[in-house]
Amino acid sequence: xxxxxxxxxxxxxxxxxxxxxxxxxxxxxxxxxxxxxxxxxxxxxxxxxxxxxxxxxxxxxxxxxxxxxxxxxxxxxxxxxxxxxxxxxxxxxxxxxxxxxxxxxxxxxxxxxxxxxxxxxxxxxxxxxxxxxxxxxxxxxxxxxxxxxxxxxxxxxxxxxxxxxxxxxxxxxxxxxxxxxxxxxxxxxxxxxxxxxxxxxxxxxxxxxxxxxxxxxxxxxxxxxxxxxxxxxxxxxxxxxxxxxxxxxxxxxxxxxxxxxxxxxxxxx
Amino acid sequence: xxxxxxxxxxxxxxxxxxxxxxxxxxxxxxxxxxxxxxxxxxxxxxxxxxxxxxxxxxxxxxxxxxxxxxxxxxxxxxxxxxxxxxxxxxxxxxxxxxxxxxxxxxxxxxxxxxxxxxxxxxxxxxxxxxxxxxxxxxxxxxxxxxxxxxxxxxxxxxxxxxxxxxxxxxxxxxxxxxxxxxxxxxxxxxxxxxxxxxxxxxxxxxxxxxxxxxxxxxxxxxxxxxxxxxxxxxxxxxxxxxxxxxxxxxxxxxxxxxx
Ligand SMILES: Nc1ncnc2c1ncn2[C@@H]1O[C@H](COP(=O)(O)OP(=O)(O)OP(=O)(O)O)[C@@H](O)[C@H]1O
Ligand SMILES: [Mg+2]
Numbered sequence: 013x014x015x016x017x018x019x020x021x022x023x024x025x026x027x028x029x030x031x032x033x034x035x036x037x038x039x040x041x042x043x044x045x046x047x048x049x050x051x052x053x054x055x056x057x058x059x060x061x062x063x064x065x066x067x068x069x070x071x072x073x074x075x076x077x078x079x080x081x082x083x084x085x086x087x088x089x090x091x092x093x094x095x096x097x098x099x100x101x102x103x104x105x106x107x108x109x110x111x112x113x114x115x116x117x118x119x120x121x122x123x124x125x126x127x128x129x130x131x132x133x134x135x136x137x138x139x140x141x142x143x144x145x146x147x148x149x150x151x152x153x154x155x156x157x158x159x160x161x162x163x164x165x166x167x168x169x170x171x172x173x174x175x176x177x178x179x180x181x182x183x184x185x186x187x188x189x190x191x192x193x194x195x196x197x198x199x200x201x202x203x204x205x206x207x208x209x210x211x212x213x214x215x216x217x218x219x220x221x222x223x224x225x226x227x228x229x230x231x232x233x234x235x236x237x238x239x240x241x242x243x244x245x246x247x248x249x250x251x252x253x254x255x256x257x258x259x260x261x262x263x264x265x266x267x268x269x270x271x272x273x274x275x276x277x278x279x280x281x
Numbered sequence: 282x283x284x285x286x287x288x289x290x291x292x293x294x295x296x297x298x299x300x301x302x303x304x305x306x307x308x309x310x311x312x313x314x315x316x317x318x319x320x321x322x323x324x325x326x327x328x329x330x331x332x333x334x335x336x337x338x339x340x341x342x343x344x345x346x347x348x349x350x351x352x353x354x355x356x357x358x359x360x361x362x363x364x365x366x367x368x369x370x371x372x373x374x375x376x377x378x379x380x381x382x383x384x385x386x387x388x389x390x391x392x393x394x395x396x397x398x399x400x401x402x403x404x405x406x407x408x409x410x411x412x413x414x415x416x417x418x419x420x421x422x423x424x425x426x427x428x429x430x431x432x433x434x435x436x437x438x439x440x441x442x443x444x445x446x447x448x449x450x451x452x453x454x455x456x457x458x459x460x461x462x463x464x465x466x467x468x469x470x471x472x473x474x475x476x477x478x479x480x481x482x483x484x485x486x487x488x489x490x491x492x493x494x495x496x497x498x499x500x501x502x503x504x505x506x507x508x509x510x511x512x513x514x515x516x517x518x519x520x521x522x523x524x525x526x527x528x529x530x531x532x533x534x535x536x537x538x539x540x
Contacts, residue, residue, distance in 0.1 A: 172371045175345050179365050180388035180438075190384070194375045 061245040070249040076234065081253050084215050084230035087143050088257065091150025092211035096204055098151070099158025103196075104188065106159070107166035124156040128214060132221035141222050146230070149218025154207040158200070165199025166192050201269035208261040216254055231257070289356055291442050291474035292319040292342055297351035299337055311337040313499035314351070319476065321441075324468050326485035326492040327478045328531065330539040334500025335478045339365075339444045342476065357442035357474070361389065364435030366445040370427035372419040372434075379415040382406060382433045389438065405437040406430075408467060425456040432464070436471075445477045449484070458516065461487055465514050482535060486528040487514055494531065496538040504534040 043063045049055070050062040057065060070077060102120065106113045132149055139145040169192055177187050219232025231254045238246035294317040302308040311334040319325050327335050340346040343365050344358050357363045372381045382402045406412045409429040419427055428448060435443060449457040465488055468475055479485050485492050486508060494504040508527045510518065518524050 170371060172367045172369075173373070175340075175343075176365065176367075176371065176384075177388060178345060179343060179363065180385045181361070182388040186388055190387070191373070194373070197375070 058242045058244045061248060065245045066248045066252070069243075069245040070252070073246060073249065077231075077249060077253050080229060080231045080234045080250065081257055083143075083228045084212070084219065084232065084254065085257055085261075087146040087218070087230065088150050088208075088211045088215035088261065090143075090147045091214055092154055092204075092208050092261065094147070094151040095155040095158050095207050095211065099155045099203065099207070100162050100193075100200060102155075102159050103162035103166055104192075106163050107192070113163075120156065120159050123152055128153050128217050129221070132218060135218065136222045139222070141224055143228065145222035146215055146218035149222065150211040150214035153214030153217070154210040157206040157210065158203040161199045161203025161206070162196055165196025168199070169195045198269075198273060201265070201273065204265050204269070205262060208265050209258045212254060212258040212261060289321070289354075290318045291321045291323065291355065291357065292317065292476065293352075293354040294318075294338075294342075295352045297338075297341065297348045297353055299334070299341060299346070299348050310499035312341070312348070313501050315500075315502060317493070317502060319474060322472050322474055323491060324465075324475045324489045325477065326489035327476060327495065328480070328482065328485050328492055328535055328538075329495030329500075330497055330535075331480075333495040333497035333538070335495060336446050337500065338495075339446050339476065339478060342442075343444055355442060357440065360441075362439070362441040364438065364440035364443045366431055366435045366443070366448045368447040368450055370419070370424075370431040372427060372430055374419050377416050377418055378411060378422070378430045378433075379403075379406065381419070381430055382437050385434060385438045401437055401439075402433075405433040408436055409433045409463065425452055425460065428452060428460060429463075432460075436467070441474060443473050443475045445475065447478050447480065450480065457481075457484065458519075462514070462516060464488065469513070482528050482531045483519065486510070486524060486531060487519060492531055492534075494534040494538050503538045506531060506534060 047062050047064060050060060061069075106116060106120070128149055131152065132145075135145040135148045139148055173191055173195075174187075177191055182190070215230065216232040216235070219230045220236060223230055223233045231250050234250040234253075235247055238244070238250060294315050297312055297315045297317075298310070299312040300308045300310045315338065327338065329335055337346065341348055341353055342355050342358070343363060344355075345365075355363070372378075373384065376384070379402050382405050383398055386398050386401065403412065403415075406415055409432050411426060411429045411433060414422060414426055414430075419430070422430065428451075432448070449460050452460070461484060464475075467473070475488075477485075477488060479488075489508055490512075492504075492506045492508060493502050494506065495501065496503040506527075508531075510523055510527060
């Protein structure tokens with residue numbers, strides 16, 4: 013028994029290594045080549061700074077960057093949270109009948125197709141400059157995948173289970189909470205994983221247009237100002253920060269969905 | 282039990298027809314003018330080639346579908362004393378076995394004192410010998426255990442009429458034999474009426490007192506066979522000449538129906 017468990021553990025460790033080692037090695041090679049090329053070819057720092065220069069400025073400006081990350085994280089999370097709630101609610105409404113879906117789905121699609129940059133000024137008019145407009149932008153960009161994935165999940169409920177609930181005279185609410193929503197949970201989790209990355213993008217784009225509030229300036233503003241000042245190294249640091257933020261949110265959603273689903277869903281195994 | 286209660290039968294069908302009209306295809310007559318009476322307490326097997334309307338008939342009896350014409354009466358449906366077992370277990374994967382078995386009680390909402398539920402769930406699990414797996418999730422069970430959980434779920438409401446649609450078709454033969462034997466015991470103990478769809482002649486012969494052989498296009502009952510075998514079915518019965526004789530009779534009927 014114990015030898016089996018050690019084998020399983022070393023297997024898990026090996027698997028973790030075989031997943032994380034290749035990208036790490038690739039990153040090291042990538043940055044090394046970048047560093048050497050920039051030095052050898054005398055690339056102007058405002059066009060492409062060396063990784064070491066970016067790291068240096070990230071360290072020097074860490075207070076500014078951390079504060080900016082926190083501001084962006086707050087609006088991105090708020091927009092993402094709204095997407096999760098509104099997206100699932102909309103999916104429930106759309107799933108209630110084919111007719112409702114046919115009537116309303118095209119308008120949900122509009123959210124997906126209208127470029128956020130085009131709506132952002134409108135958001136400023138409605139919500140003013142600041143967190144509310146940025147949150148709205150994060151929400152609009154990220155809600156669609158939640159709707160479509162939740163809808164697909166609600167639609168895919170096993171018809172035999174629907175029969176079972178009908179046989180026992182289940183109420184509409186019992187069907188929703190005891191069958192349809194749990195059944196759709198894996199799909200909803202998939203939608204949320206897509207949505208959380210989009211929420212960060214939506215927040216940063218929103219900040220470009222609406223983020224100029226006095227003292228809560230997010231990563232989008234750091235990107236814009238460092239660009240205007242040709243501080244390309246700081247710009248790179250801010251971009252890296254936004255990538256890290258997206259990754260952190262993705263990791264958070266993945267861990268949460270794994271915790272919820274691990275006992276029963278094959279995809280969590 | 283054999284001494285069927287005189288009075289209303291468990292199921293009565295009179296001239297029941299049901300056709301499906303898939304978009305862009307010719308209509309399929311799944312059932313055509315079916316007449317059928319099933320006595321209270323009977324164990325009836327339903328055999329027939331694929332697509333002859335066996336599942337359709339079961340769903341009609343369960344009230345999950347409506348006939349185009351004809352009348353169906355099943356007192357157990359009106360009094361909500363009906364159970365249904367599907368071909369696969371169809372458990373809720375996010376619930377443990379005992380939570381799955383408790384589901385019908387929760388949905389019905391009758392007698393919803395938690396303690397009462399627990400007792401009935403435990404009782405149903407004992408009937409299918411699954412108490413040891415009560416806290417496990419469906420993904421952690423074998424196919425046979427899942428099927429037993431599914432049967433416990435159907436039994437937990439104490440149904441008078443149990444409809445089973447090829448419940449053991451996905452299981453290996455030994456497991457199927459075990460479950461057949463247990464099911465037959467439960468039927469004898471509880472005085473249920475069981476309508477059991479199967480593709481397996483030996484299974485029908487082992488379980489049922491009466492077998493209906495259906496034919497297709499249109500779906501209808503071609504043969505109504507009384508199986509002349511002892512009421513108590515021991516595993517050894519499967520090797521007896523009487524069993525072979527009855528199985529042979531069913532086989533002939535089925536071959537005729539499939540022709
Ligand atoms: N919902 C439906 N829509 C269209 N056609 C259907 C539907 N349900 C059943 N049918 C058709 O009705 C006929 C009878 O189907 P049914 O499922 O009752 O057969 P069955 O005897 O249970 O077959 P099997 O042994 O394969 O389970 C088939 O031709 C099937 O294609
Ligand atoms: Mg069938």
